[in-house]
Amino acid sequence: MNQTAQTSLMDTFKLFESFLPGFARTGLFSPGGLRYTGVAQSMYRPVALVTHRAAETADTISLSLMPPSGYPAFRAGQHIDVAVEIRGVRHVRQYSLTGAPAQSVNGGFASEPLRITVKRQHAGLVSNYLHDHAFVGTRLEISVPKGDFVIADQEASGYIFCSAGSGITPVYAMARELLSAGNKEDIYFYHAARSAESVIFRAELEHLAETHANFYPIFFFSEADGSEKRRLNFETLAPLLGSELSQAKTAIYLCGPGDFVQNLQDGFAAKKFASVHSEFYTLPQQTAEASVVNFLRSAAELVTTDNLLVAAESAGLKPKHGCRRGICHECKAHKKSGAVKNILTGKVTQGEEDIQLCVSQAVGKVEMDI
Numbered sequence: 001m002n003q004t005a006q007t008s009l010m011d012t013f014k015l016f017e018s019f020l021p022g023f024a025r026t027g028l029f030s031p032g033g034l035r036y037t038g039v040a041q042s043m044y045r046p047v048a049l050v051t052h053r054a055a056e057t058a059d060t061i062s063l064s065l066m067p068p069s070g071y072p073a074f075r076a077g078q079h080i081d082v083a084v085e086i087r088g089v090r091h092v093r094q095y096s097l098t099g100a101p102a103q104s105v106n107g108g109f110a111s112e113p114l115r116i117t118v119k120r121q122h123a124g125l126v127s128n129y130l131h132d133h134a135f136v137g138t139r140l141e142i143s144v145p146k147g148d149f150v151i152a153d154q155e156a157s158g159y160i161f162c163s164a165g166s167g168i169t170p171v172y173a174m175a176r177e178l179l180s181a182g183n184k185e186d187i188y189f190y191h192a193a194r195s196a197e198s199v200i201f202r203a204e205l206e207h208l209a210e211t212h213a214n215f216y217p218i219f220f221f222s223e224a225d226g227s228e229k230r231r232l233n234f235e236t237l238a239p240l241l242g243s244e245l246s247q248a249k250t251a252i253y254l255c256g257p258g259d260f261v262q263n264l265q266d267g268f269a270a271k272k273f274a275s276v277h278s279e280f281y282t283l284p285q286q287t288a289e290a291s292v293v294n295f296l297r298s299a300a301e302l303v304t305t306d307n308l309l310v311a312a313e314s315a316g317l318k319p320k321h322g323c324r325r326g327i328c329h330e331c332k333a334h335k336k337s338g339a340v341k342n343i344l345t346g347k348v349t350q351g352e353e354d355i356q357l358c359v360s361q362a363v364g365k366v367e368m369d370i
């Protein structure tokens with residue numbers, strides 16, 4: 001982006017901020033960068049320029065994206081929204097940031113291209129669009145970095161990462177961040193893929209293993225021949241876990257499809273591992289008793305076994321949402337009464353509170369302020 005365009009973006013944002021209520025203003029605009037909080041952050045829509053495109057596997061590409069000046073720095077494991085317009089309709093998807101976080105310069109703002117990695121999904125509107133239309137020179141609307149699936153600020157005596165398919169993208173970034181920071185604890189990196197050829201970042205992982213004695217990538221191939229063929233789940237993983245692993249201090253990070261993550265999460269919980277962090281790429285399958293949900297402001301009521309986002313849509317409502325899998329928090333809404341179960345954690349909470357509709361299932365009668 002040239003200097004004129006950067007200045008014009010800055011001026012536009014300054015003007016925009018001047019209309020925001022006081023609590024959302026930051027007052028921190030300077031040639032060194034912008035800062036965004038609250039309302040300002042949710043309404044800011046930066047445009048990034050594709051500066052590089054690389055094939056990772058037969059169905060996966062990485063795109064380097066140069067964000068506008070002053071774009072915030074990010075942590076490994078975070079994601080961005082990418083918005084594209086297809087046949088006049090705006091579609092938004094979340095992609096993990098797979099490049100190295102920029103060095104902290106200009107007061108903590110990114111100065112390097114971002115990188116996202118996109119697997120072409122069967123019938124995936126946005127992934128197919130990016131594969132077919134995003135090339136060097138393309139401009140893409142993105143968001144600021146989001147998400148709290150990052151390396152926890154706590155002491156760890158070792159790390160276990162488990163991923164499947166494109167779930168490798170955030171955990172690869174996190175493992176690499178630990179190694180770049182000089183971490184000397186053992187890092188076990190278990191990954192499930194169809195075959196060796198379909199492992200995203202395989203060459204990078206093998207290079208990390210060659211250059212770091214404490215890094216162990218281990219692959220599970222579901223479509224390999226003979227003894228190479230094995231699935232990754234807690235049953236196949238448990239025999240590989242060393243008996244010396246500390247349940248209290250081994251930090252575990254899981255990412256992949258819902259049932260894959262749920263199986264591992266339950267397995268580690270049964271073995272009393274205390275530090276388990278998960279990101280679900282799809283929701284795990286659920287069986288639930290039918291419950292009555294009352295949407296008070298819309299005067300709608302229905303009996304459902306679905307999560308509350310699907311329930312609201314079935315009732316003809318259009319609640320705000322994004323990822324539909326518990327990551328973006330766009331679907332947050334207020335519950336007036338009743339109990340809900342969090343589909344990802346299994347935790348049941350009662351009474352008046354804010355909840356994420358897409359990962360909440362009613363337990364008995366629930367009243368929502370929608």
Ligand code: FES
Binds near residue numbers: 324
């Ligand atoms: S839609 Fe993203 S958290 Fe519910």
